Amino acid sequence: MAELFIFFEQIYKILFLLIPVLVSVAMIVWLDRRVWAFVQKRRGPNVVGPFGLFQTLADALKYIFKEIIIPASSNKVIFILAPIVTMTLALIAWAVIPFSETFVLADINVGILYLFAVSSLGVYGIIMGGWASNSKYPFLGAIRSAAQMVSYEVSIGVIIINVLLCVGSLNLSDIVLAQKDLWFVIPLFPMFIIFFISALAETNRPPFDLPEAEAELVAGYQTEYSGMMYAMFWLGEYANILLMCAMGSILFLGGWLSPIDLFPFNVIPAPMWLILKILFLFILFALIKAIVPRYRYDQLMKLGWKIFLPFSLIYVVLTASFLMYFDLLPGN
């Protein structure tokens, strides 16, 4: 009986996390479009609901009622699996995100590795979708995105090493608590910039949205998808973006910690701070989408391998030697 109770408690906790994530994904799509419109002096979605807030829900409803078309010459199983994989991977990563010192679903020892692993698995949804469509544009998009995501993962991994050197633990809560005195964005500011840009590339956001560059590849790996399956790709993509923002705020912006431990700031509950930081990073994402033109493919690869990777490697050496010299290494 007690085990059954624990089981249902877990399910309740999971739902308590998943439903807000899904709702905020819907809201974030709206925010993205509004910021984009704001920069371009348009109005953006403003008809459905107050300020157009329910626009995404209306869109989702539309997608649900549309017919799902599966191309005749596609590999059907993989074609159907692809959006499911994308969506699932985007959602399971939220299990380890700590919203406050106590509010975390799974406080595992290797939290940051788990996040890194799940985000590197995200490429499978795209490759599967692109290949299974059995069509040229999706396949080209899938190949581009696989190369892009694998390359930028390397530099994200090295950046994570930088942070871990200062923390001495792979646990996400420990990473946040290590920033109690100083957020890592200050000593590791160049790494924060590179992480932000790599996160743009990792989530296929503009200016690195080459896998779905509409001028060249129609819609990339999503070309053959319709209805609910397209919506799942779309939701998964935005959930991934939110996840990257959460990762950035945990690694560099002090997670749930308030900026200063003073009266008006420490009244605001801890999860609120994390949400505010995620929102801040997301608005940056949306602004970048509106103001930066798309990169050329060779420029993208050059940036990843020839600039970001050496630079972040050098920074690892610098951080390590600095910590060693001033005897600041954690765990001593």
Place this chain on the structure above:
Amino acid sequence: MIAHAIVFYIFSLIAIVSAIMVTVSKNTVNSVFFLILDFISISCLFIMIGAEFLGMIMLIVYVGAVAVLFLFVVMMLNVAQQKNEWFNSSGRSSHIPVGLLVSIIIFFELIIVIGGWKYKPDLLDSIAIEINTDLTNTQSLGSVIYTDYIHLFQLSGMVLLVAMIGAIVLTFRQRSGVKRQSYFKQISRDRKDGIELVDVENNKGVKIDA
């Protein structure tokens, strides 16, 4: 404990079935997907025995990078169209003896390992390093790899470096006639060397890019 056993058997069943499917499935791309499933279930098994670092590294390295490249190659070379004819071809089975040899060797190796574990359990006690259960396994790995086994660690790094250089040398080809973009040149250009005013003589014209 029973739940633990059930989960263990589920994962091992998935691992074994997908390992068989890697060789049996007719479409090569499906084989790679089953290989990925195999990797994932093995990393789940690693996590179940408490080796969470190893499990995660397995996921990141094998599933996140190696298998992506596998999939890449298989899709690009269009081997998906050539059916996997291991089990249905009668004439072209010259690769079977080699495979048989390899699998027999692996089989005997497994017998030796399992026999040693079964009939001489004190072999396990001869492990050089004691396992400290207070530390997380990331910490204990780190404290051993970079101190006691530093030479082995660096040697394996050298092996990887050699492999990397080899791969680059094998695939690198210098192409002539490619116009490369140089950011420094582009940015450091100014009006003086960008624009040239020429008095054009009548009926002669000017030469560009001379």
